[in-house]
Amino acid sequence: MMTLKLARSAIQPKNPLLNVSRSANLPHVPGIRVGDYLFLSGMGPIDPRTGGRNHGPIAEQIRATLNNVKHLLESAGSSLERVVRVHVVLADIAHLDEMDRVYREFFPVDPPARTAWSMQLRFGNGCEIECVALVD
Amino acid sequence: MSLPRQVMASPLPGLDARRGFDRQMSMVVRGGEFLFVAGLTAVDPNTGERIRGTTMSETHQILANLRLLLEAAGSSLDRVVKVNVLLQSMLEAPNVNEVFAGFFPEPPPARTVCGACLPDGARVMIECTALA
Numbered sequence: 001m002m003t004l005k006l007a008r009s010a011i012q013p014k015n016p017l018l019n020v021s022r023s024a025n026l027p028h029v030p031g032i033r034v035g036d037y038l039f040l041s042g043m044g045p046i047d048p049r050t051g052g053r054n055h056g057p058i059a060e061q062i063r064a065t066l067n068n069v070k071h072l073l074e075s076a077g078s079s080l081e082r083v084v085r086v087h088v089v090l091a092d093i094a095h096l097d098e099m100d101r102v103y104r105e106f107f108p109v110d111p112p113a114r115t116a117w118s119m120q121l122r123f124g125n126g127c128e129i130e131c132v133a134l135v136d
Numbered sequence: 137m138s139l140p141r142q143v144m145a146s147p148l149p150g151l152d153a154r155r156g157f158d159r160q161m162s163m164v165v166r167g168g169e170f171l172f173v174a175g176l177t178a179v180d181p182n183t184g185e186r187i188r189g190t191t192m193s194e195t196h197q198i199l200a201n202l203r204l205l206l207e208a209a210g211s212s213l214d215r216v217v218k219v220n221v222l223l224q225s226m227l228e229a230p231n232v233n234e235v236f237a238g239f240f241p242e243p244p245p246a247r248t249v250c251g252a253c254l255p256d257g258a259r260v261m262i263e264c265t266a267l268a
Contacts (some may be wrong), residue, residue: 012175036139082141084167085265093253104160110143114161115175115263117222118253134139134167 003052006035011076018068030072036135038078042089042128043068044121048067053123058095061126062102070106071134082134083112091126093118099127139168147208150184151201160187165211171211171266175222176201186256191251192262195235203239206266207217216245222252232260248249 007129010029013019015029021041031040045061046068047053052065070080078124096116104111112131144164146152153174165172175190178187178194181201187194203213221232229249236244245264254261 038138069197084170086161086170093255095194096255100158101256109158111160112163113163113172113174113263114159115220115222116255117175117263118154119251129185132172134141136138 008032008034010042011038011072013047013068013072014075015071018046018048018071020046020051023051031076033076033135038073038076038133038135040069040072040131040133042087042130043072044123044125044128053125054136055124056099057128058090058092058126059102062099062129063105065127065129066106067130068101069131078133078134079136080106081110082136083107085132086112086114087130088114088116088117088129089106089121089128090116091121091124095126137243140166144171144205146208147204148181150179150181151205152184157218162206165187168266169230170217170245171209171268173202173205173264175220175261176205176255177217177256185232186258188257189192189259190259191223191225191259192231194258194264195232198260198262199235202262202264209266209268211219211266213239214241217265218239218268219245219247219262219264221247221249222254223249224252224259226251228259243248 011031046066047054161174163174176198178197243267
C-alpha cells in the first residue's frame with residue numbers, strides 16, 4: 001500500500017479577535033489541518049466584536065460559541081455541514097437540554113456524532129466546544 | 137476531491153438518539169477513512185430505553201451496542217483506534233478495565249478515562265474513533 005505523508009498546518013480565524021490562544025499567549029493554535037481533516041481547539045463563548053468573554057445565559061453562550069466555531073471552520077475552507085464529531089463540555093450538566101435546543105439551530109440535518117458531558121471549565125465559561133471536520 | 141462525509145444508519149431503533157431521546161446527534165458519522173461514534177450510554181438496543189445498572193453492567197451494555205453500531209457501519213471492535221471513557225466515579229475504573237478486556241482483541245485501542253458529570257444519571261459514557 002502506498003503511504004502518503006499528510007501535510008500539517010495551523011489554521012486561523014479570519015477575525016483576529018477570535019484567536020484567543022494568540023491574544024492570551026497560550027501554547028496552542030485555534031486548530032490544525034492534517035490532510036483534509038480539521039482538528040479544532042476547544043472554543044468558548046467569546047464575543048467576536050470585542051474578543052472578551054460573553055457570560056450571558058447558557059443559550060447565549062452556546063450560540064456565541066457555535067457561531068465562533070462556524071467562523072473558524074469557514075476561515076479554514078470548511079463549514080458546519082462538514083463536521084463529523086463534536087465534544088460539548090458544559091460547566092453544568094443541567095444545561096444539556098438547553099444546549100441541545102440551541103445546538104440544533106446550527107446542525108439541523110445529518111448532525112455530527114456528539115459527546116456531551118460536564119466538567120470544570122476555565123474562566124467561568126458555561127461551555128466549551130471542540131470538533132473534527134472535513135474541508136470542502 | 138473532498139473526503140466523504142456520511143451519517144451511518146443505526147442498525148436497531150434503540151440505537152438512534154435522535155429518535156429515542158430527541159437529541160440532535162448522529163450515532164456514527166463517517167469522515168474520510170474514519171468512523172466517529174457519539175458518546176454512548178447504556179440503552180436497550182431494541183427499545184432505546186435507558187438501562188440503569190452498575191458501572192460494570194452499563195459498560196458491558198455500551199460495548200455490546202458499540203459493536204452493533206460499528207459492524208452495521210462495516211467496521212468492528214478490532215478497527216477501533218481511540219476510545220474515550222467518561223465515568224461518574226473514577227473509583228470504578230478497575231471495573232471498566234475488566235469488562236474492556238472481554239471485548240477488545242489484542243492489541244486493544246488507545247484509551248483515555250476521565251471523571252465527569254454525565255447526563256440522566258448515567259454512570260458511564262463511551263465514545264470512539266475507528267477505521268471505516
